[in-house]
Amino acid sequence: MFSLMRAVLWRPLPYPEPNRIVAIQVDARNRSNTGATLGEVRDLQQRSHSFEQVSMIDHGDANLEVSGDMEHVALARVSDDFLPLLGARPTLGRSLDSRLDVGNGQALAILISGELWHRRFAADPGVVGRKVRLDGLDMQIAGVLPAGFRLFDSEQIDVWLPDRISATRQYRGIPITARLRPGVTLLQATAELESLAAQFEQEYPNYYSGDRGWQASPSDRGPGAKLHFSARLLHEKLTSDARPSLFFLAVAVGFVLLIACVNVANLMLARGAVRQRELEIRRALGAGGIRIIRQLLTESLVLAVASATLGLFCAHFGLKAIAHISASHLPLRSRIEMDASVALFAVALAVVTTVLFGLLPAWRLASGKRGDPLRAGRTQTVGSGARRLQRALVVAEVALSIVPLACGGLMLQSFLNLLHAPLGFDPANVVTAKVPFDLKLIFDSYRRKAATSA
Numbered sequence: 230m231f232s233l234m235r236a237v238l239w240r241p242l243p244y245p246e247p248n249r250i251v252a253i254q255v256d257a258r259n260r261s262n263t264g265a266t267l268g269e270v271r272d273l274q275q276r277s278h279s280f281e282q283v284s285m286i287d288h289g290d291a292n293l294e295v296s297g298d299m300e301h302v303a304l305a306r307v308s309d310d311f312l313p314l315l316g317a318r319p320t321l322g323r324s325l326d327s328r329l330d331v332g333n334g335q336a337l338a339i340l341i342s343g344e345l346w347h348r349r350f351a352a353d354p355g356v357v358g359r360k361v362r363l364d365g366l367d368m369q370i371a372g373v374l375p376a377g378f379r380l381f382d383s384e385q386i387d388v389w390l391p392d393r394i395s396a397t398r399q400y401r402g403i404p405i406t407a408r409l410r411p412g413v414t415l416l417q418a419t420a421e422l423e424s425l426a427a428q429f430e431q432e433y434p435n436y437y438s439g440d441r442g443w444q445a446s447p448s449d450r451g452p453g454a455k456l457h458f459s460a461r462l463l464h465e466k467l468t469s470d471a472r473p474s475l476f477f478l479a480v481a482v483g484f485v486l487l488i489a490c491v492n493v494a495n496l497m498l499a500r501g502a503v504r505q506r507e508l509e510i511r512r513a514l515g516a517g518g519i520r521i522i523r524q525l526l527t528e529s530l531v532l533a534v535a536s537a538t539l540g541l542f543c544a545h546f547g548l549k550a551i552a553h554i555s556a557s558h559l560p561l562r563s564r565i566e567m568d569a570s571v572a573l574f575a576v577a578l579a580v581v582t583t584v585l586f587g588l589l590p591a592w593r594l595a596s597g598k599r600g601d602p603l604r605a606g607r608t609q610t611v612g613s614g615a616r617r618l619q620r621a622l623v624v625a626e627v628a629l630s631i632v633p634l635a636c637g638g639l640m641l642q643s644f645l646n647l648l649h650a651p652l653g654f655d656p657a658n659v660v661t662a663k664v665p666f667d668l669k670l671i672f673d674s675y676r677r678k679a680a681t682s683a
Contacts, residue, residue: 230482231574232548234475236564242381242464243564245316246408251415252466253283253405253422256457257437264402268436269429270308271394273405276425279418279460280407284311285394286380287403293388294362295349302345303385304363306336306392312374314408315381321346322357322372325391330371338369340389343376363388379563381467398436406463415460422458430456467560477636484633488626490586495622497529497590522591529587533579541567541575 241247253273255265265273265285274283287306292299309327318324319340330338339361341350350356359370380386409418430437437456511521545567551559 230479232544232565232567232571233551234479235570236566237471237475237559237561238468240564243379244381247464248462249409249411250314250463251280251407251409251418251460252463253407254459254461254466255401255405256459257401257455265405266398266401267394267403268396268398268433270403270405271396272429273407273422273425274394276428277407277421279410279413279421281410282310282314283405283407284308284314285392285403285405286311287392291364291388293349298349300349302387304388304390305380305386306390308392308394311406312340312389314406317374317378319372320375321354322370325371325389327391327393330391331393335366336363336368336390336392338371338391339363340372340374341370342374342378342385342387342389344385345387346373347376363390381463381561385563398433407460409460415462418460419458422460426456426458471560481633481636484629486582488629490582491622491626491629493532494586494590495626497525497587498622522588525591526583526587529591530580530583533583533587534576537575537579541572544571 242250244250253265254262255269257263267285270283270285273280277283285308289304289306291302291304293302294300307325309325312318312324320343322340325338325340330336341356346352346356350359356370357372361368361370374389409415548565548567551562551565
């Protein structure tokens with residue numbers, strides 16, 4: 230759980246000055262997070278004073294053909310300043326430049342990932358300038374990005390295409406990523422964005438309230454249908470959906486840890502009743518109460534370290550299961566790993582739990598009445614004080630277990646209800662299929678054929 234929380238919520242994004250990288254959320258057409266138009270991105274680049282860079286990205290997939298071999302790859306179309314904004318520089322070749330790498334509405338050059346370079350080109354340093362085919366179109370490799378570079382949302386992207394920003398405002402859906410200027414706060418940036426949104430509505434009334442606009446229906450021109458921009462830290466936006474679930478899981482894991490610690494403390498008290506004669510003999514030989522407490526805490530620490538070692542071993546396979554089985558909604562999952570920090574956390578947790586939950590049994594066993602166990606012989610039973618403490622620990626354990634049990638039961642019931650929820654149709658023998666295609670490439674190809682025929 231610490232590995233998950235640290236990788237997803239606590240570690241900064243692996244880009245230069247990540248606290249200045251923001252996502253610009255666009256609300257339009259009475260809906261939130263609709264994405265921007267190309268014209269809005271262009272105007273933000275030209276007019277905004279709060280950002281050093283304003284960039285865009287559009288995800289997709291394509292079929293890459295290399296030497297007759299076909300591979301389906303994830304791709305991204307980006308503006309010229311997107312990769313520099315994230316601090317990504319090619320290890321081979323050059324960066325994308327839409328003025329050189331886009332012609333007749335079609336990309337002419339691409340960047341490839343370091344992983345694709347090793348996988349399909351055997352890390353050939355002469356790959357720059359080589360021709361490949363992407364969805365049936367000839368492309369030239371302009372450069373190779375560093376191995377290990379990951380995009381913040383889609384993780385691994387193998388092919389990067391340049392995209393030229395035009396002035397069109399009819400189609401939305403483009404995510405905007407920007408970098409704040411030094412000293413500019415999110416509130417200042419959002420205030421400027423709202424001012425620019427009002428300017429856009431005044432300058433282009435047909436696109437925002439008229440019949441030609443993306444908000445052309447009467448319901449979209451009603452109250453609240455205005456254009457709104459807001460800036461949010463990129464890391465906060467990426468993790469906003471997963472944050473409540475992770476915190477809930479962390480609380481559940483914390484309860485399980487407390488239950489285990491209380492249970493072990495209770496068992497140590499019960500075992501201590503058998504050892505009272507041994508401890509009394511140690512006292513008779515000159516051992517003080519502090520020394521006996523130190524011995525019992527050392528035994529507890531050995532038990533805690535052994536448990537932490539076993540926990541790390543299980544966590545290693547648990548994280549692998551998350552990487553392979555977990556749904557894709559978990560952000561930044563490529564950074565989830567076990568390292569020295571996780572091991573140190575496990576050791577520190579073992580020490581803390583030893584002190585907190587091993588001290589009470591140790592103190593109770595070390596403070597028994599002198600001479601009583603030796604006089605009692607084999608007929609000794611647990612004292613009333615120890616019995617009261619054990620009963621209190623049992624009550625605490627049961628109380629702690631009620632919360633995760635109730636929450637787990639409710640979640641399981643909700644899951645079962647969702648599995649049996651009516652779909653409105655009979656899903657038996659119904660299959661789905663996905664046929665990826667790119668409307669933009671199809672349109673560009675049709676336009677070139679029409680031009681050639683003319």
